Amino acid sequence: MAGKTLYDKLWDSHVVRQEEDGTTLIYIDRHLVHEVTSPQAFEGLRLAGRSLWRPAANLATPDHNVPTTEREKGIVDPVSRIQVETLDHNCVDFGITEFGMDDPRQGIVHVIGPEQGATLPGMTVVCGDSHTSTHGAFAALAMGIGTSEVEHVLATQCLIQKKAKNMRVTVDGALSAGVTAKDVILAIIEKIGTAGGTGHTIEFAGSAIRGLTMEGRMTLCNMAIEAGARAGLVAVDEQTIEYVRGRPYSPAESHLPQAEAYWRGLKSDADASFDSEVLLRAEDIRPQVSWGTSPEMVVSIDDAVPDPQQESDPVKREGMINALNYMGLEAGMAITDIQLDKIFIGSCTNSRIEDIRAAAAIVRGHKVAGTISQAMVVPGSGLVKKQAEEEGLDTVFIDAGFEWRDPGCSMCLAMNADRLEEGERCASTSNRNFEGRQGRGGRTHLVSPVLAAAAAIAGHFIDPNRLEN
């Protein structure tokens, strides 16, 4: 019999019961909750007179709507405020631990889970947010769910699912200087397309992936959903275990040896077989920039905006033409000639301490270009912010002309006051460049923190290696 993939192992160890047609009840170890996708779920529980199955398995924080400046004034937008207050009330009523807006540990739900050790290897982790795939970096089966499922998990600690297929994306070799996890995942999405992973769980493997830090692996798994996969995974290694040790929700000393032994088994067997395999060479990956309105519309920094006339598939061609119109770009124009208006460094993709350090290293000693109307750094959590300030990174950004904000989703989706105006162009470290994502008519280019920082200084996209000192 063939061996098991990591996904097979995680799945098998969480099966509560299985019907003949493959419909399975799987157990959920950790449920993360935020303000946008939960109010209707709590309301549903109340209406049906249901209680929580296991309050301690839940952890909540507001992130999507919270202001990232002048937080002491509270939330100005009354609709946003009601939503955040509703989460506060629901957490009190149902006995869920919440890191509220004024808690130093508050932050983007996908940053605080791992930071707290609330995400552990071998767990099933869900959240009413598609970027829950982030937590797969810890060899946890982690996926986004809808609000009905949020309610289902609250009430039963289970999900009804069918098993997905296994896909493996292997990246072997060494990444070049200035190439980050973000570039790797953008290159993967460019290769397989935004529906390439649909119906699959993607395991990321290969020496280049092994070489990424835990933060880098989170960036990678975060965007598995942009490749169509509900979940992304990276096997456990010593780095994983090292990262997890000693965090507030991590296992107690007495359980550690047993836990670590269990975790070390969380990898695909050598003879496991995958339904599909994709290979990339690390050496081929250059810093990536998205040019269109879908995360698969990506090219390298040294390329030009592609020409729709070269595309043979008529549906795709039409999509490219629409995208270029929306983005206000001409086919054939050099990526480095694209002038920017705003810079956003943040989001659950790239707002961890390592991202902020990498951006600060580029920014240090430079000034934001005069043509950039706004450049901001929004740390992923209160603890990331604190850490960065202890390292003096806030001053590096502020001296250069960046705004240094409080943690939250911010301009990743512009649900709070941070947004692009019609026609404004932004280099953003977030994960989605859909029309209107960062504000109606706003134009988003997805890049790594390194590229975003370099673009802030130059005013246009530039290979960071070419930035003058």
Add this chain to the structure above:
Amino acid sequence: MEKFTMVEAIVAPLDRPNVDTDAIIPKQFLKSIKRSGFGPNLFDEWRYLDVGEPGQDNSKRPLNEDFVLNQPRYQGARILLARENFGCGSSREHAPWALEDFGIKVIIAPSFADIFYNNCFKNGILPIVLNEKTVDDLFTAVEQNPGYKLIVNLPDQVITTPDATTINFDVDSFRKHSLLQGLDDIGLTLQHVNDIRAYEQRSCKLTPWLFKDMQCK
């Protein structure tokens, strides 16, 4: 949830790939803490010429006459014909809520994003996957024939076109059953309380650090 059986309705063609949930219901409407009332803001940025905000009187807003759902020939559409990877992006269930509130009962596409696909069933919407060629032919037929209607029969898993051609489709038996009966998943799962408890006891031994809040026997 309302029971789903048979739908005979006008088909509206939305001819673009990768329609994401941000496009289906823009984020400013996600601030609602209710489940209903999203229909008037379905495809808000494409449907209206001005900027939509929660709490507006939508009947007074300028319409984008070119947008498919605003065209007179597609009024009353209950079936949406779409392209590949429909419903990609954010997991927001507000997307099927908006579609359902607008009156859409069936969506036909060559492929759907997983989370959206799943969310549809939980809200009484039937997503149907047909191969690209069939979808292409349907687009042509809809565009050429004003008033084009399809009959979608879930019990028999068959679509009938105006010229009586039939197209079979697949649907997972569990989901079909739930849709037909209008069943609530939570109620179904809670019939298996003993299985869930037994699982917890088993796992409590294997991975005790995940069950610090529980008594393991």
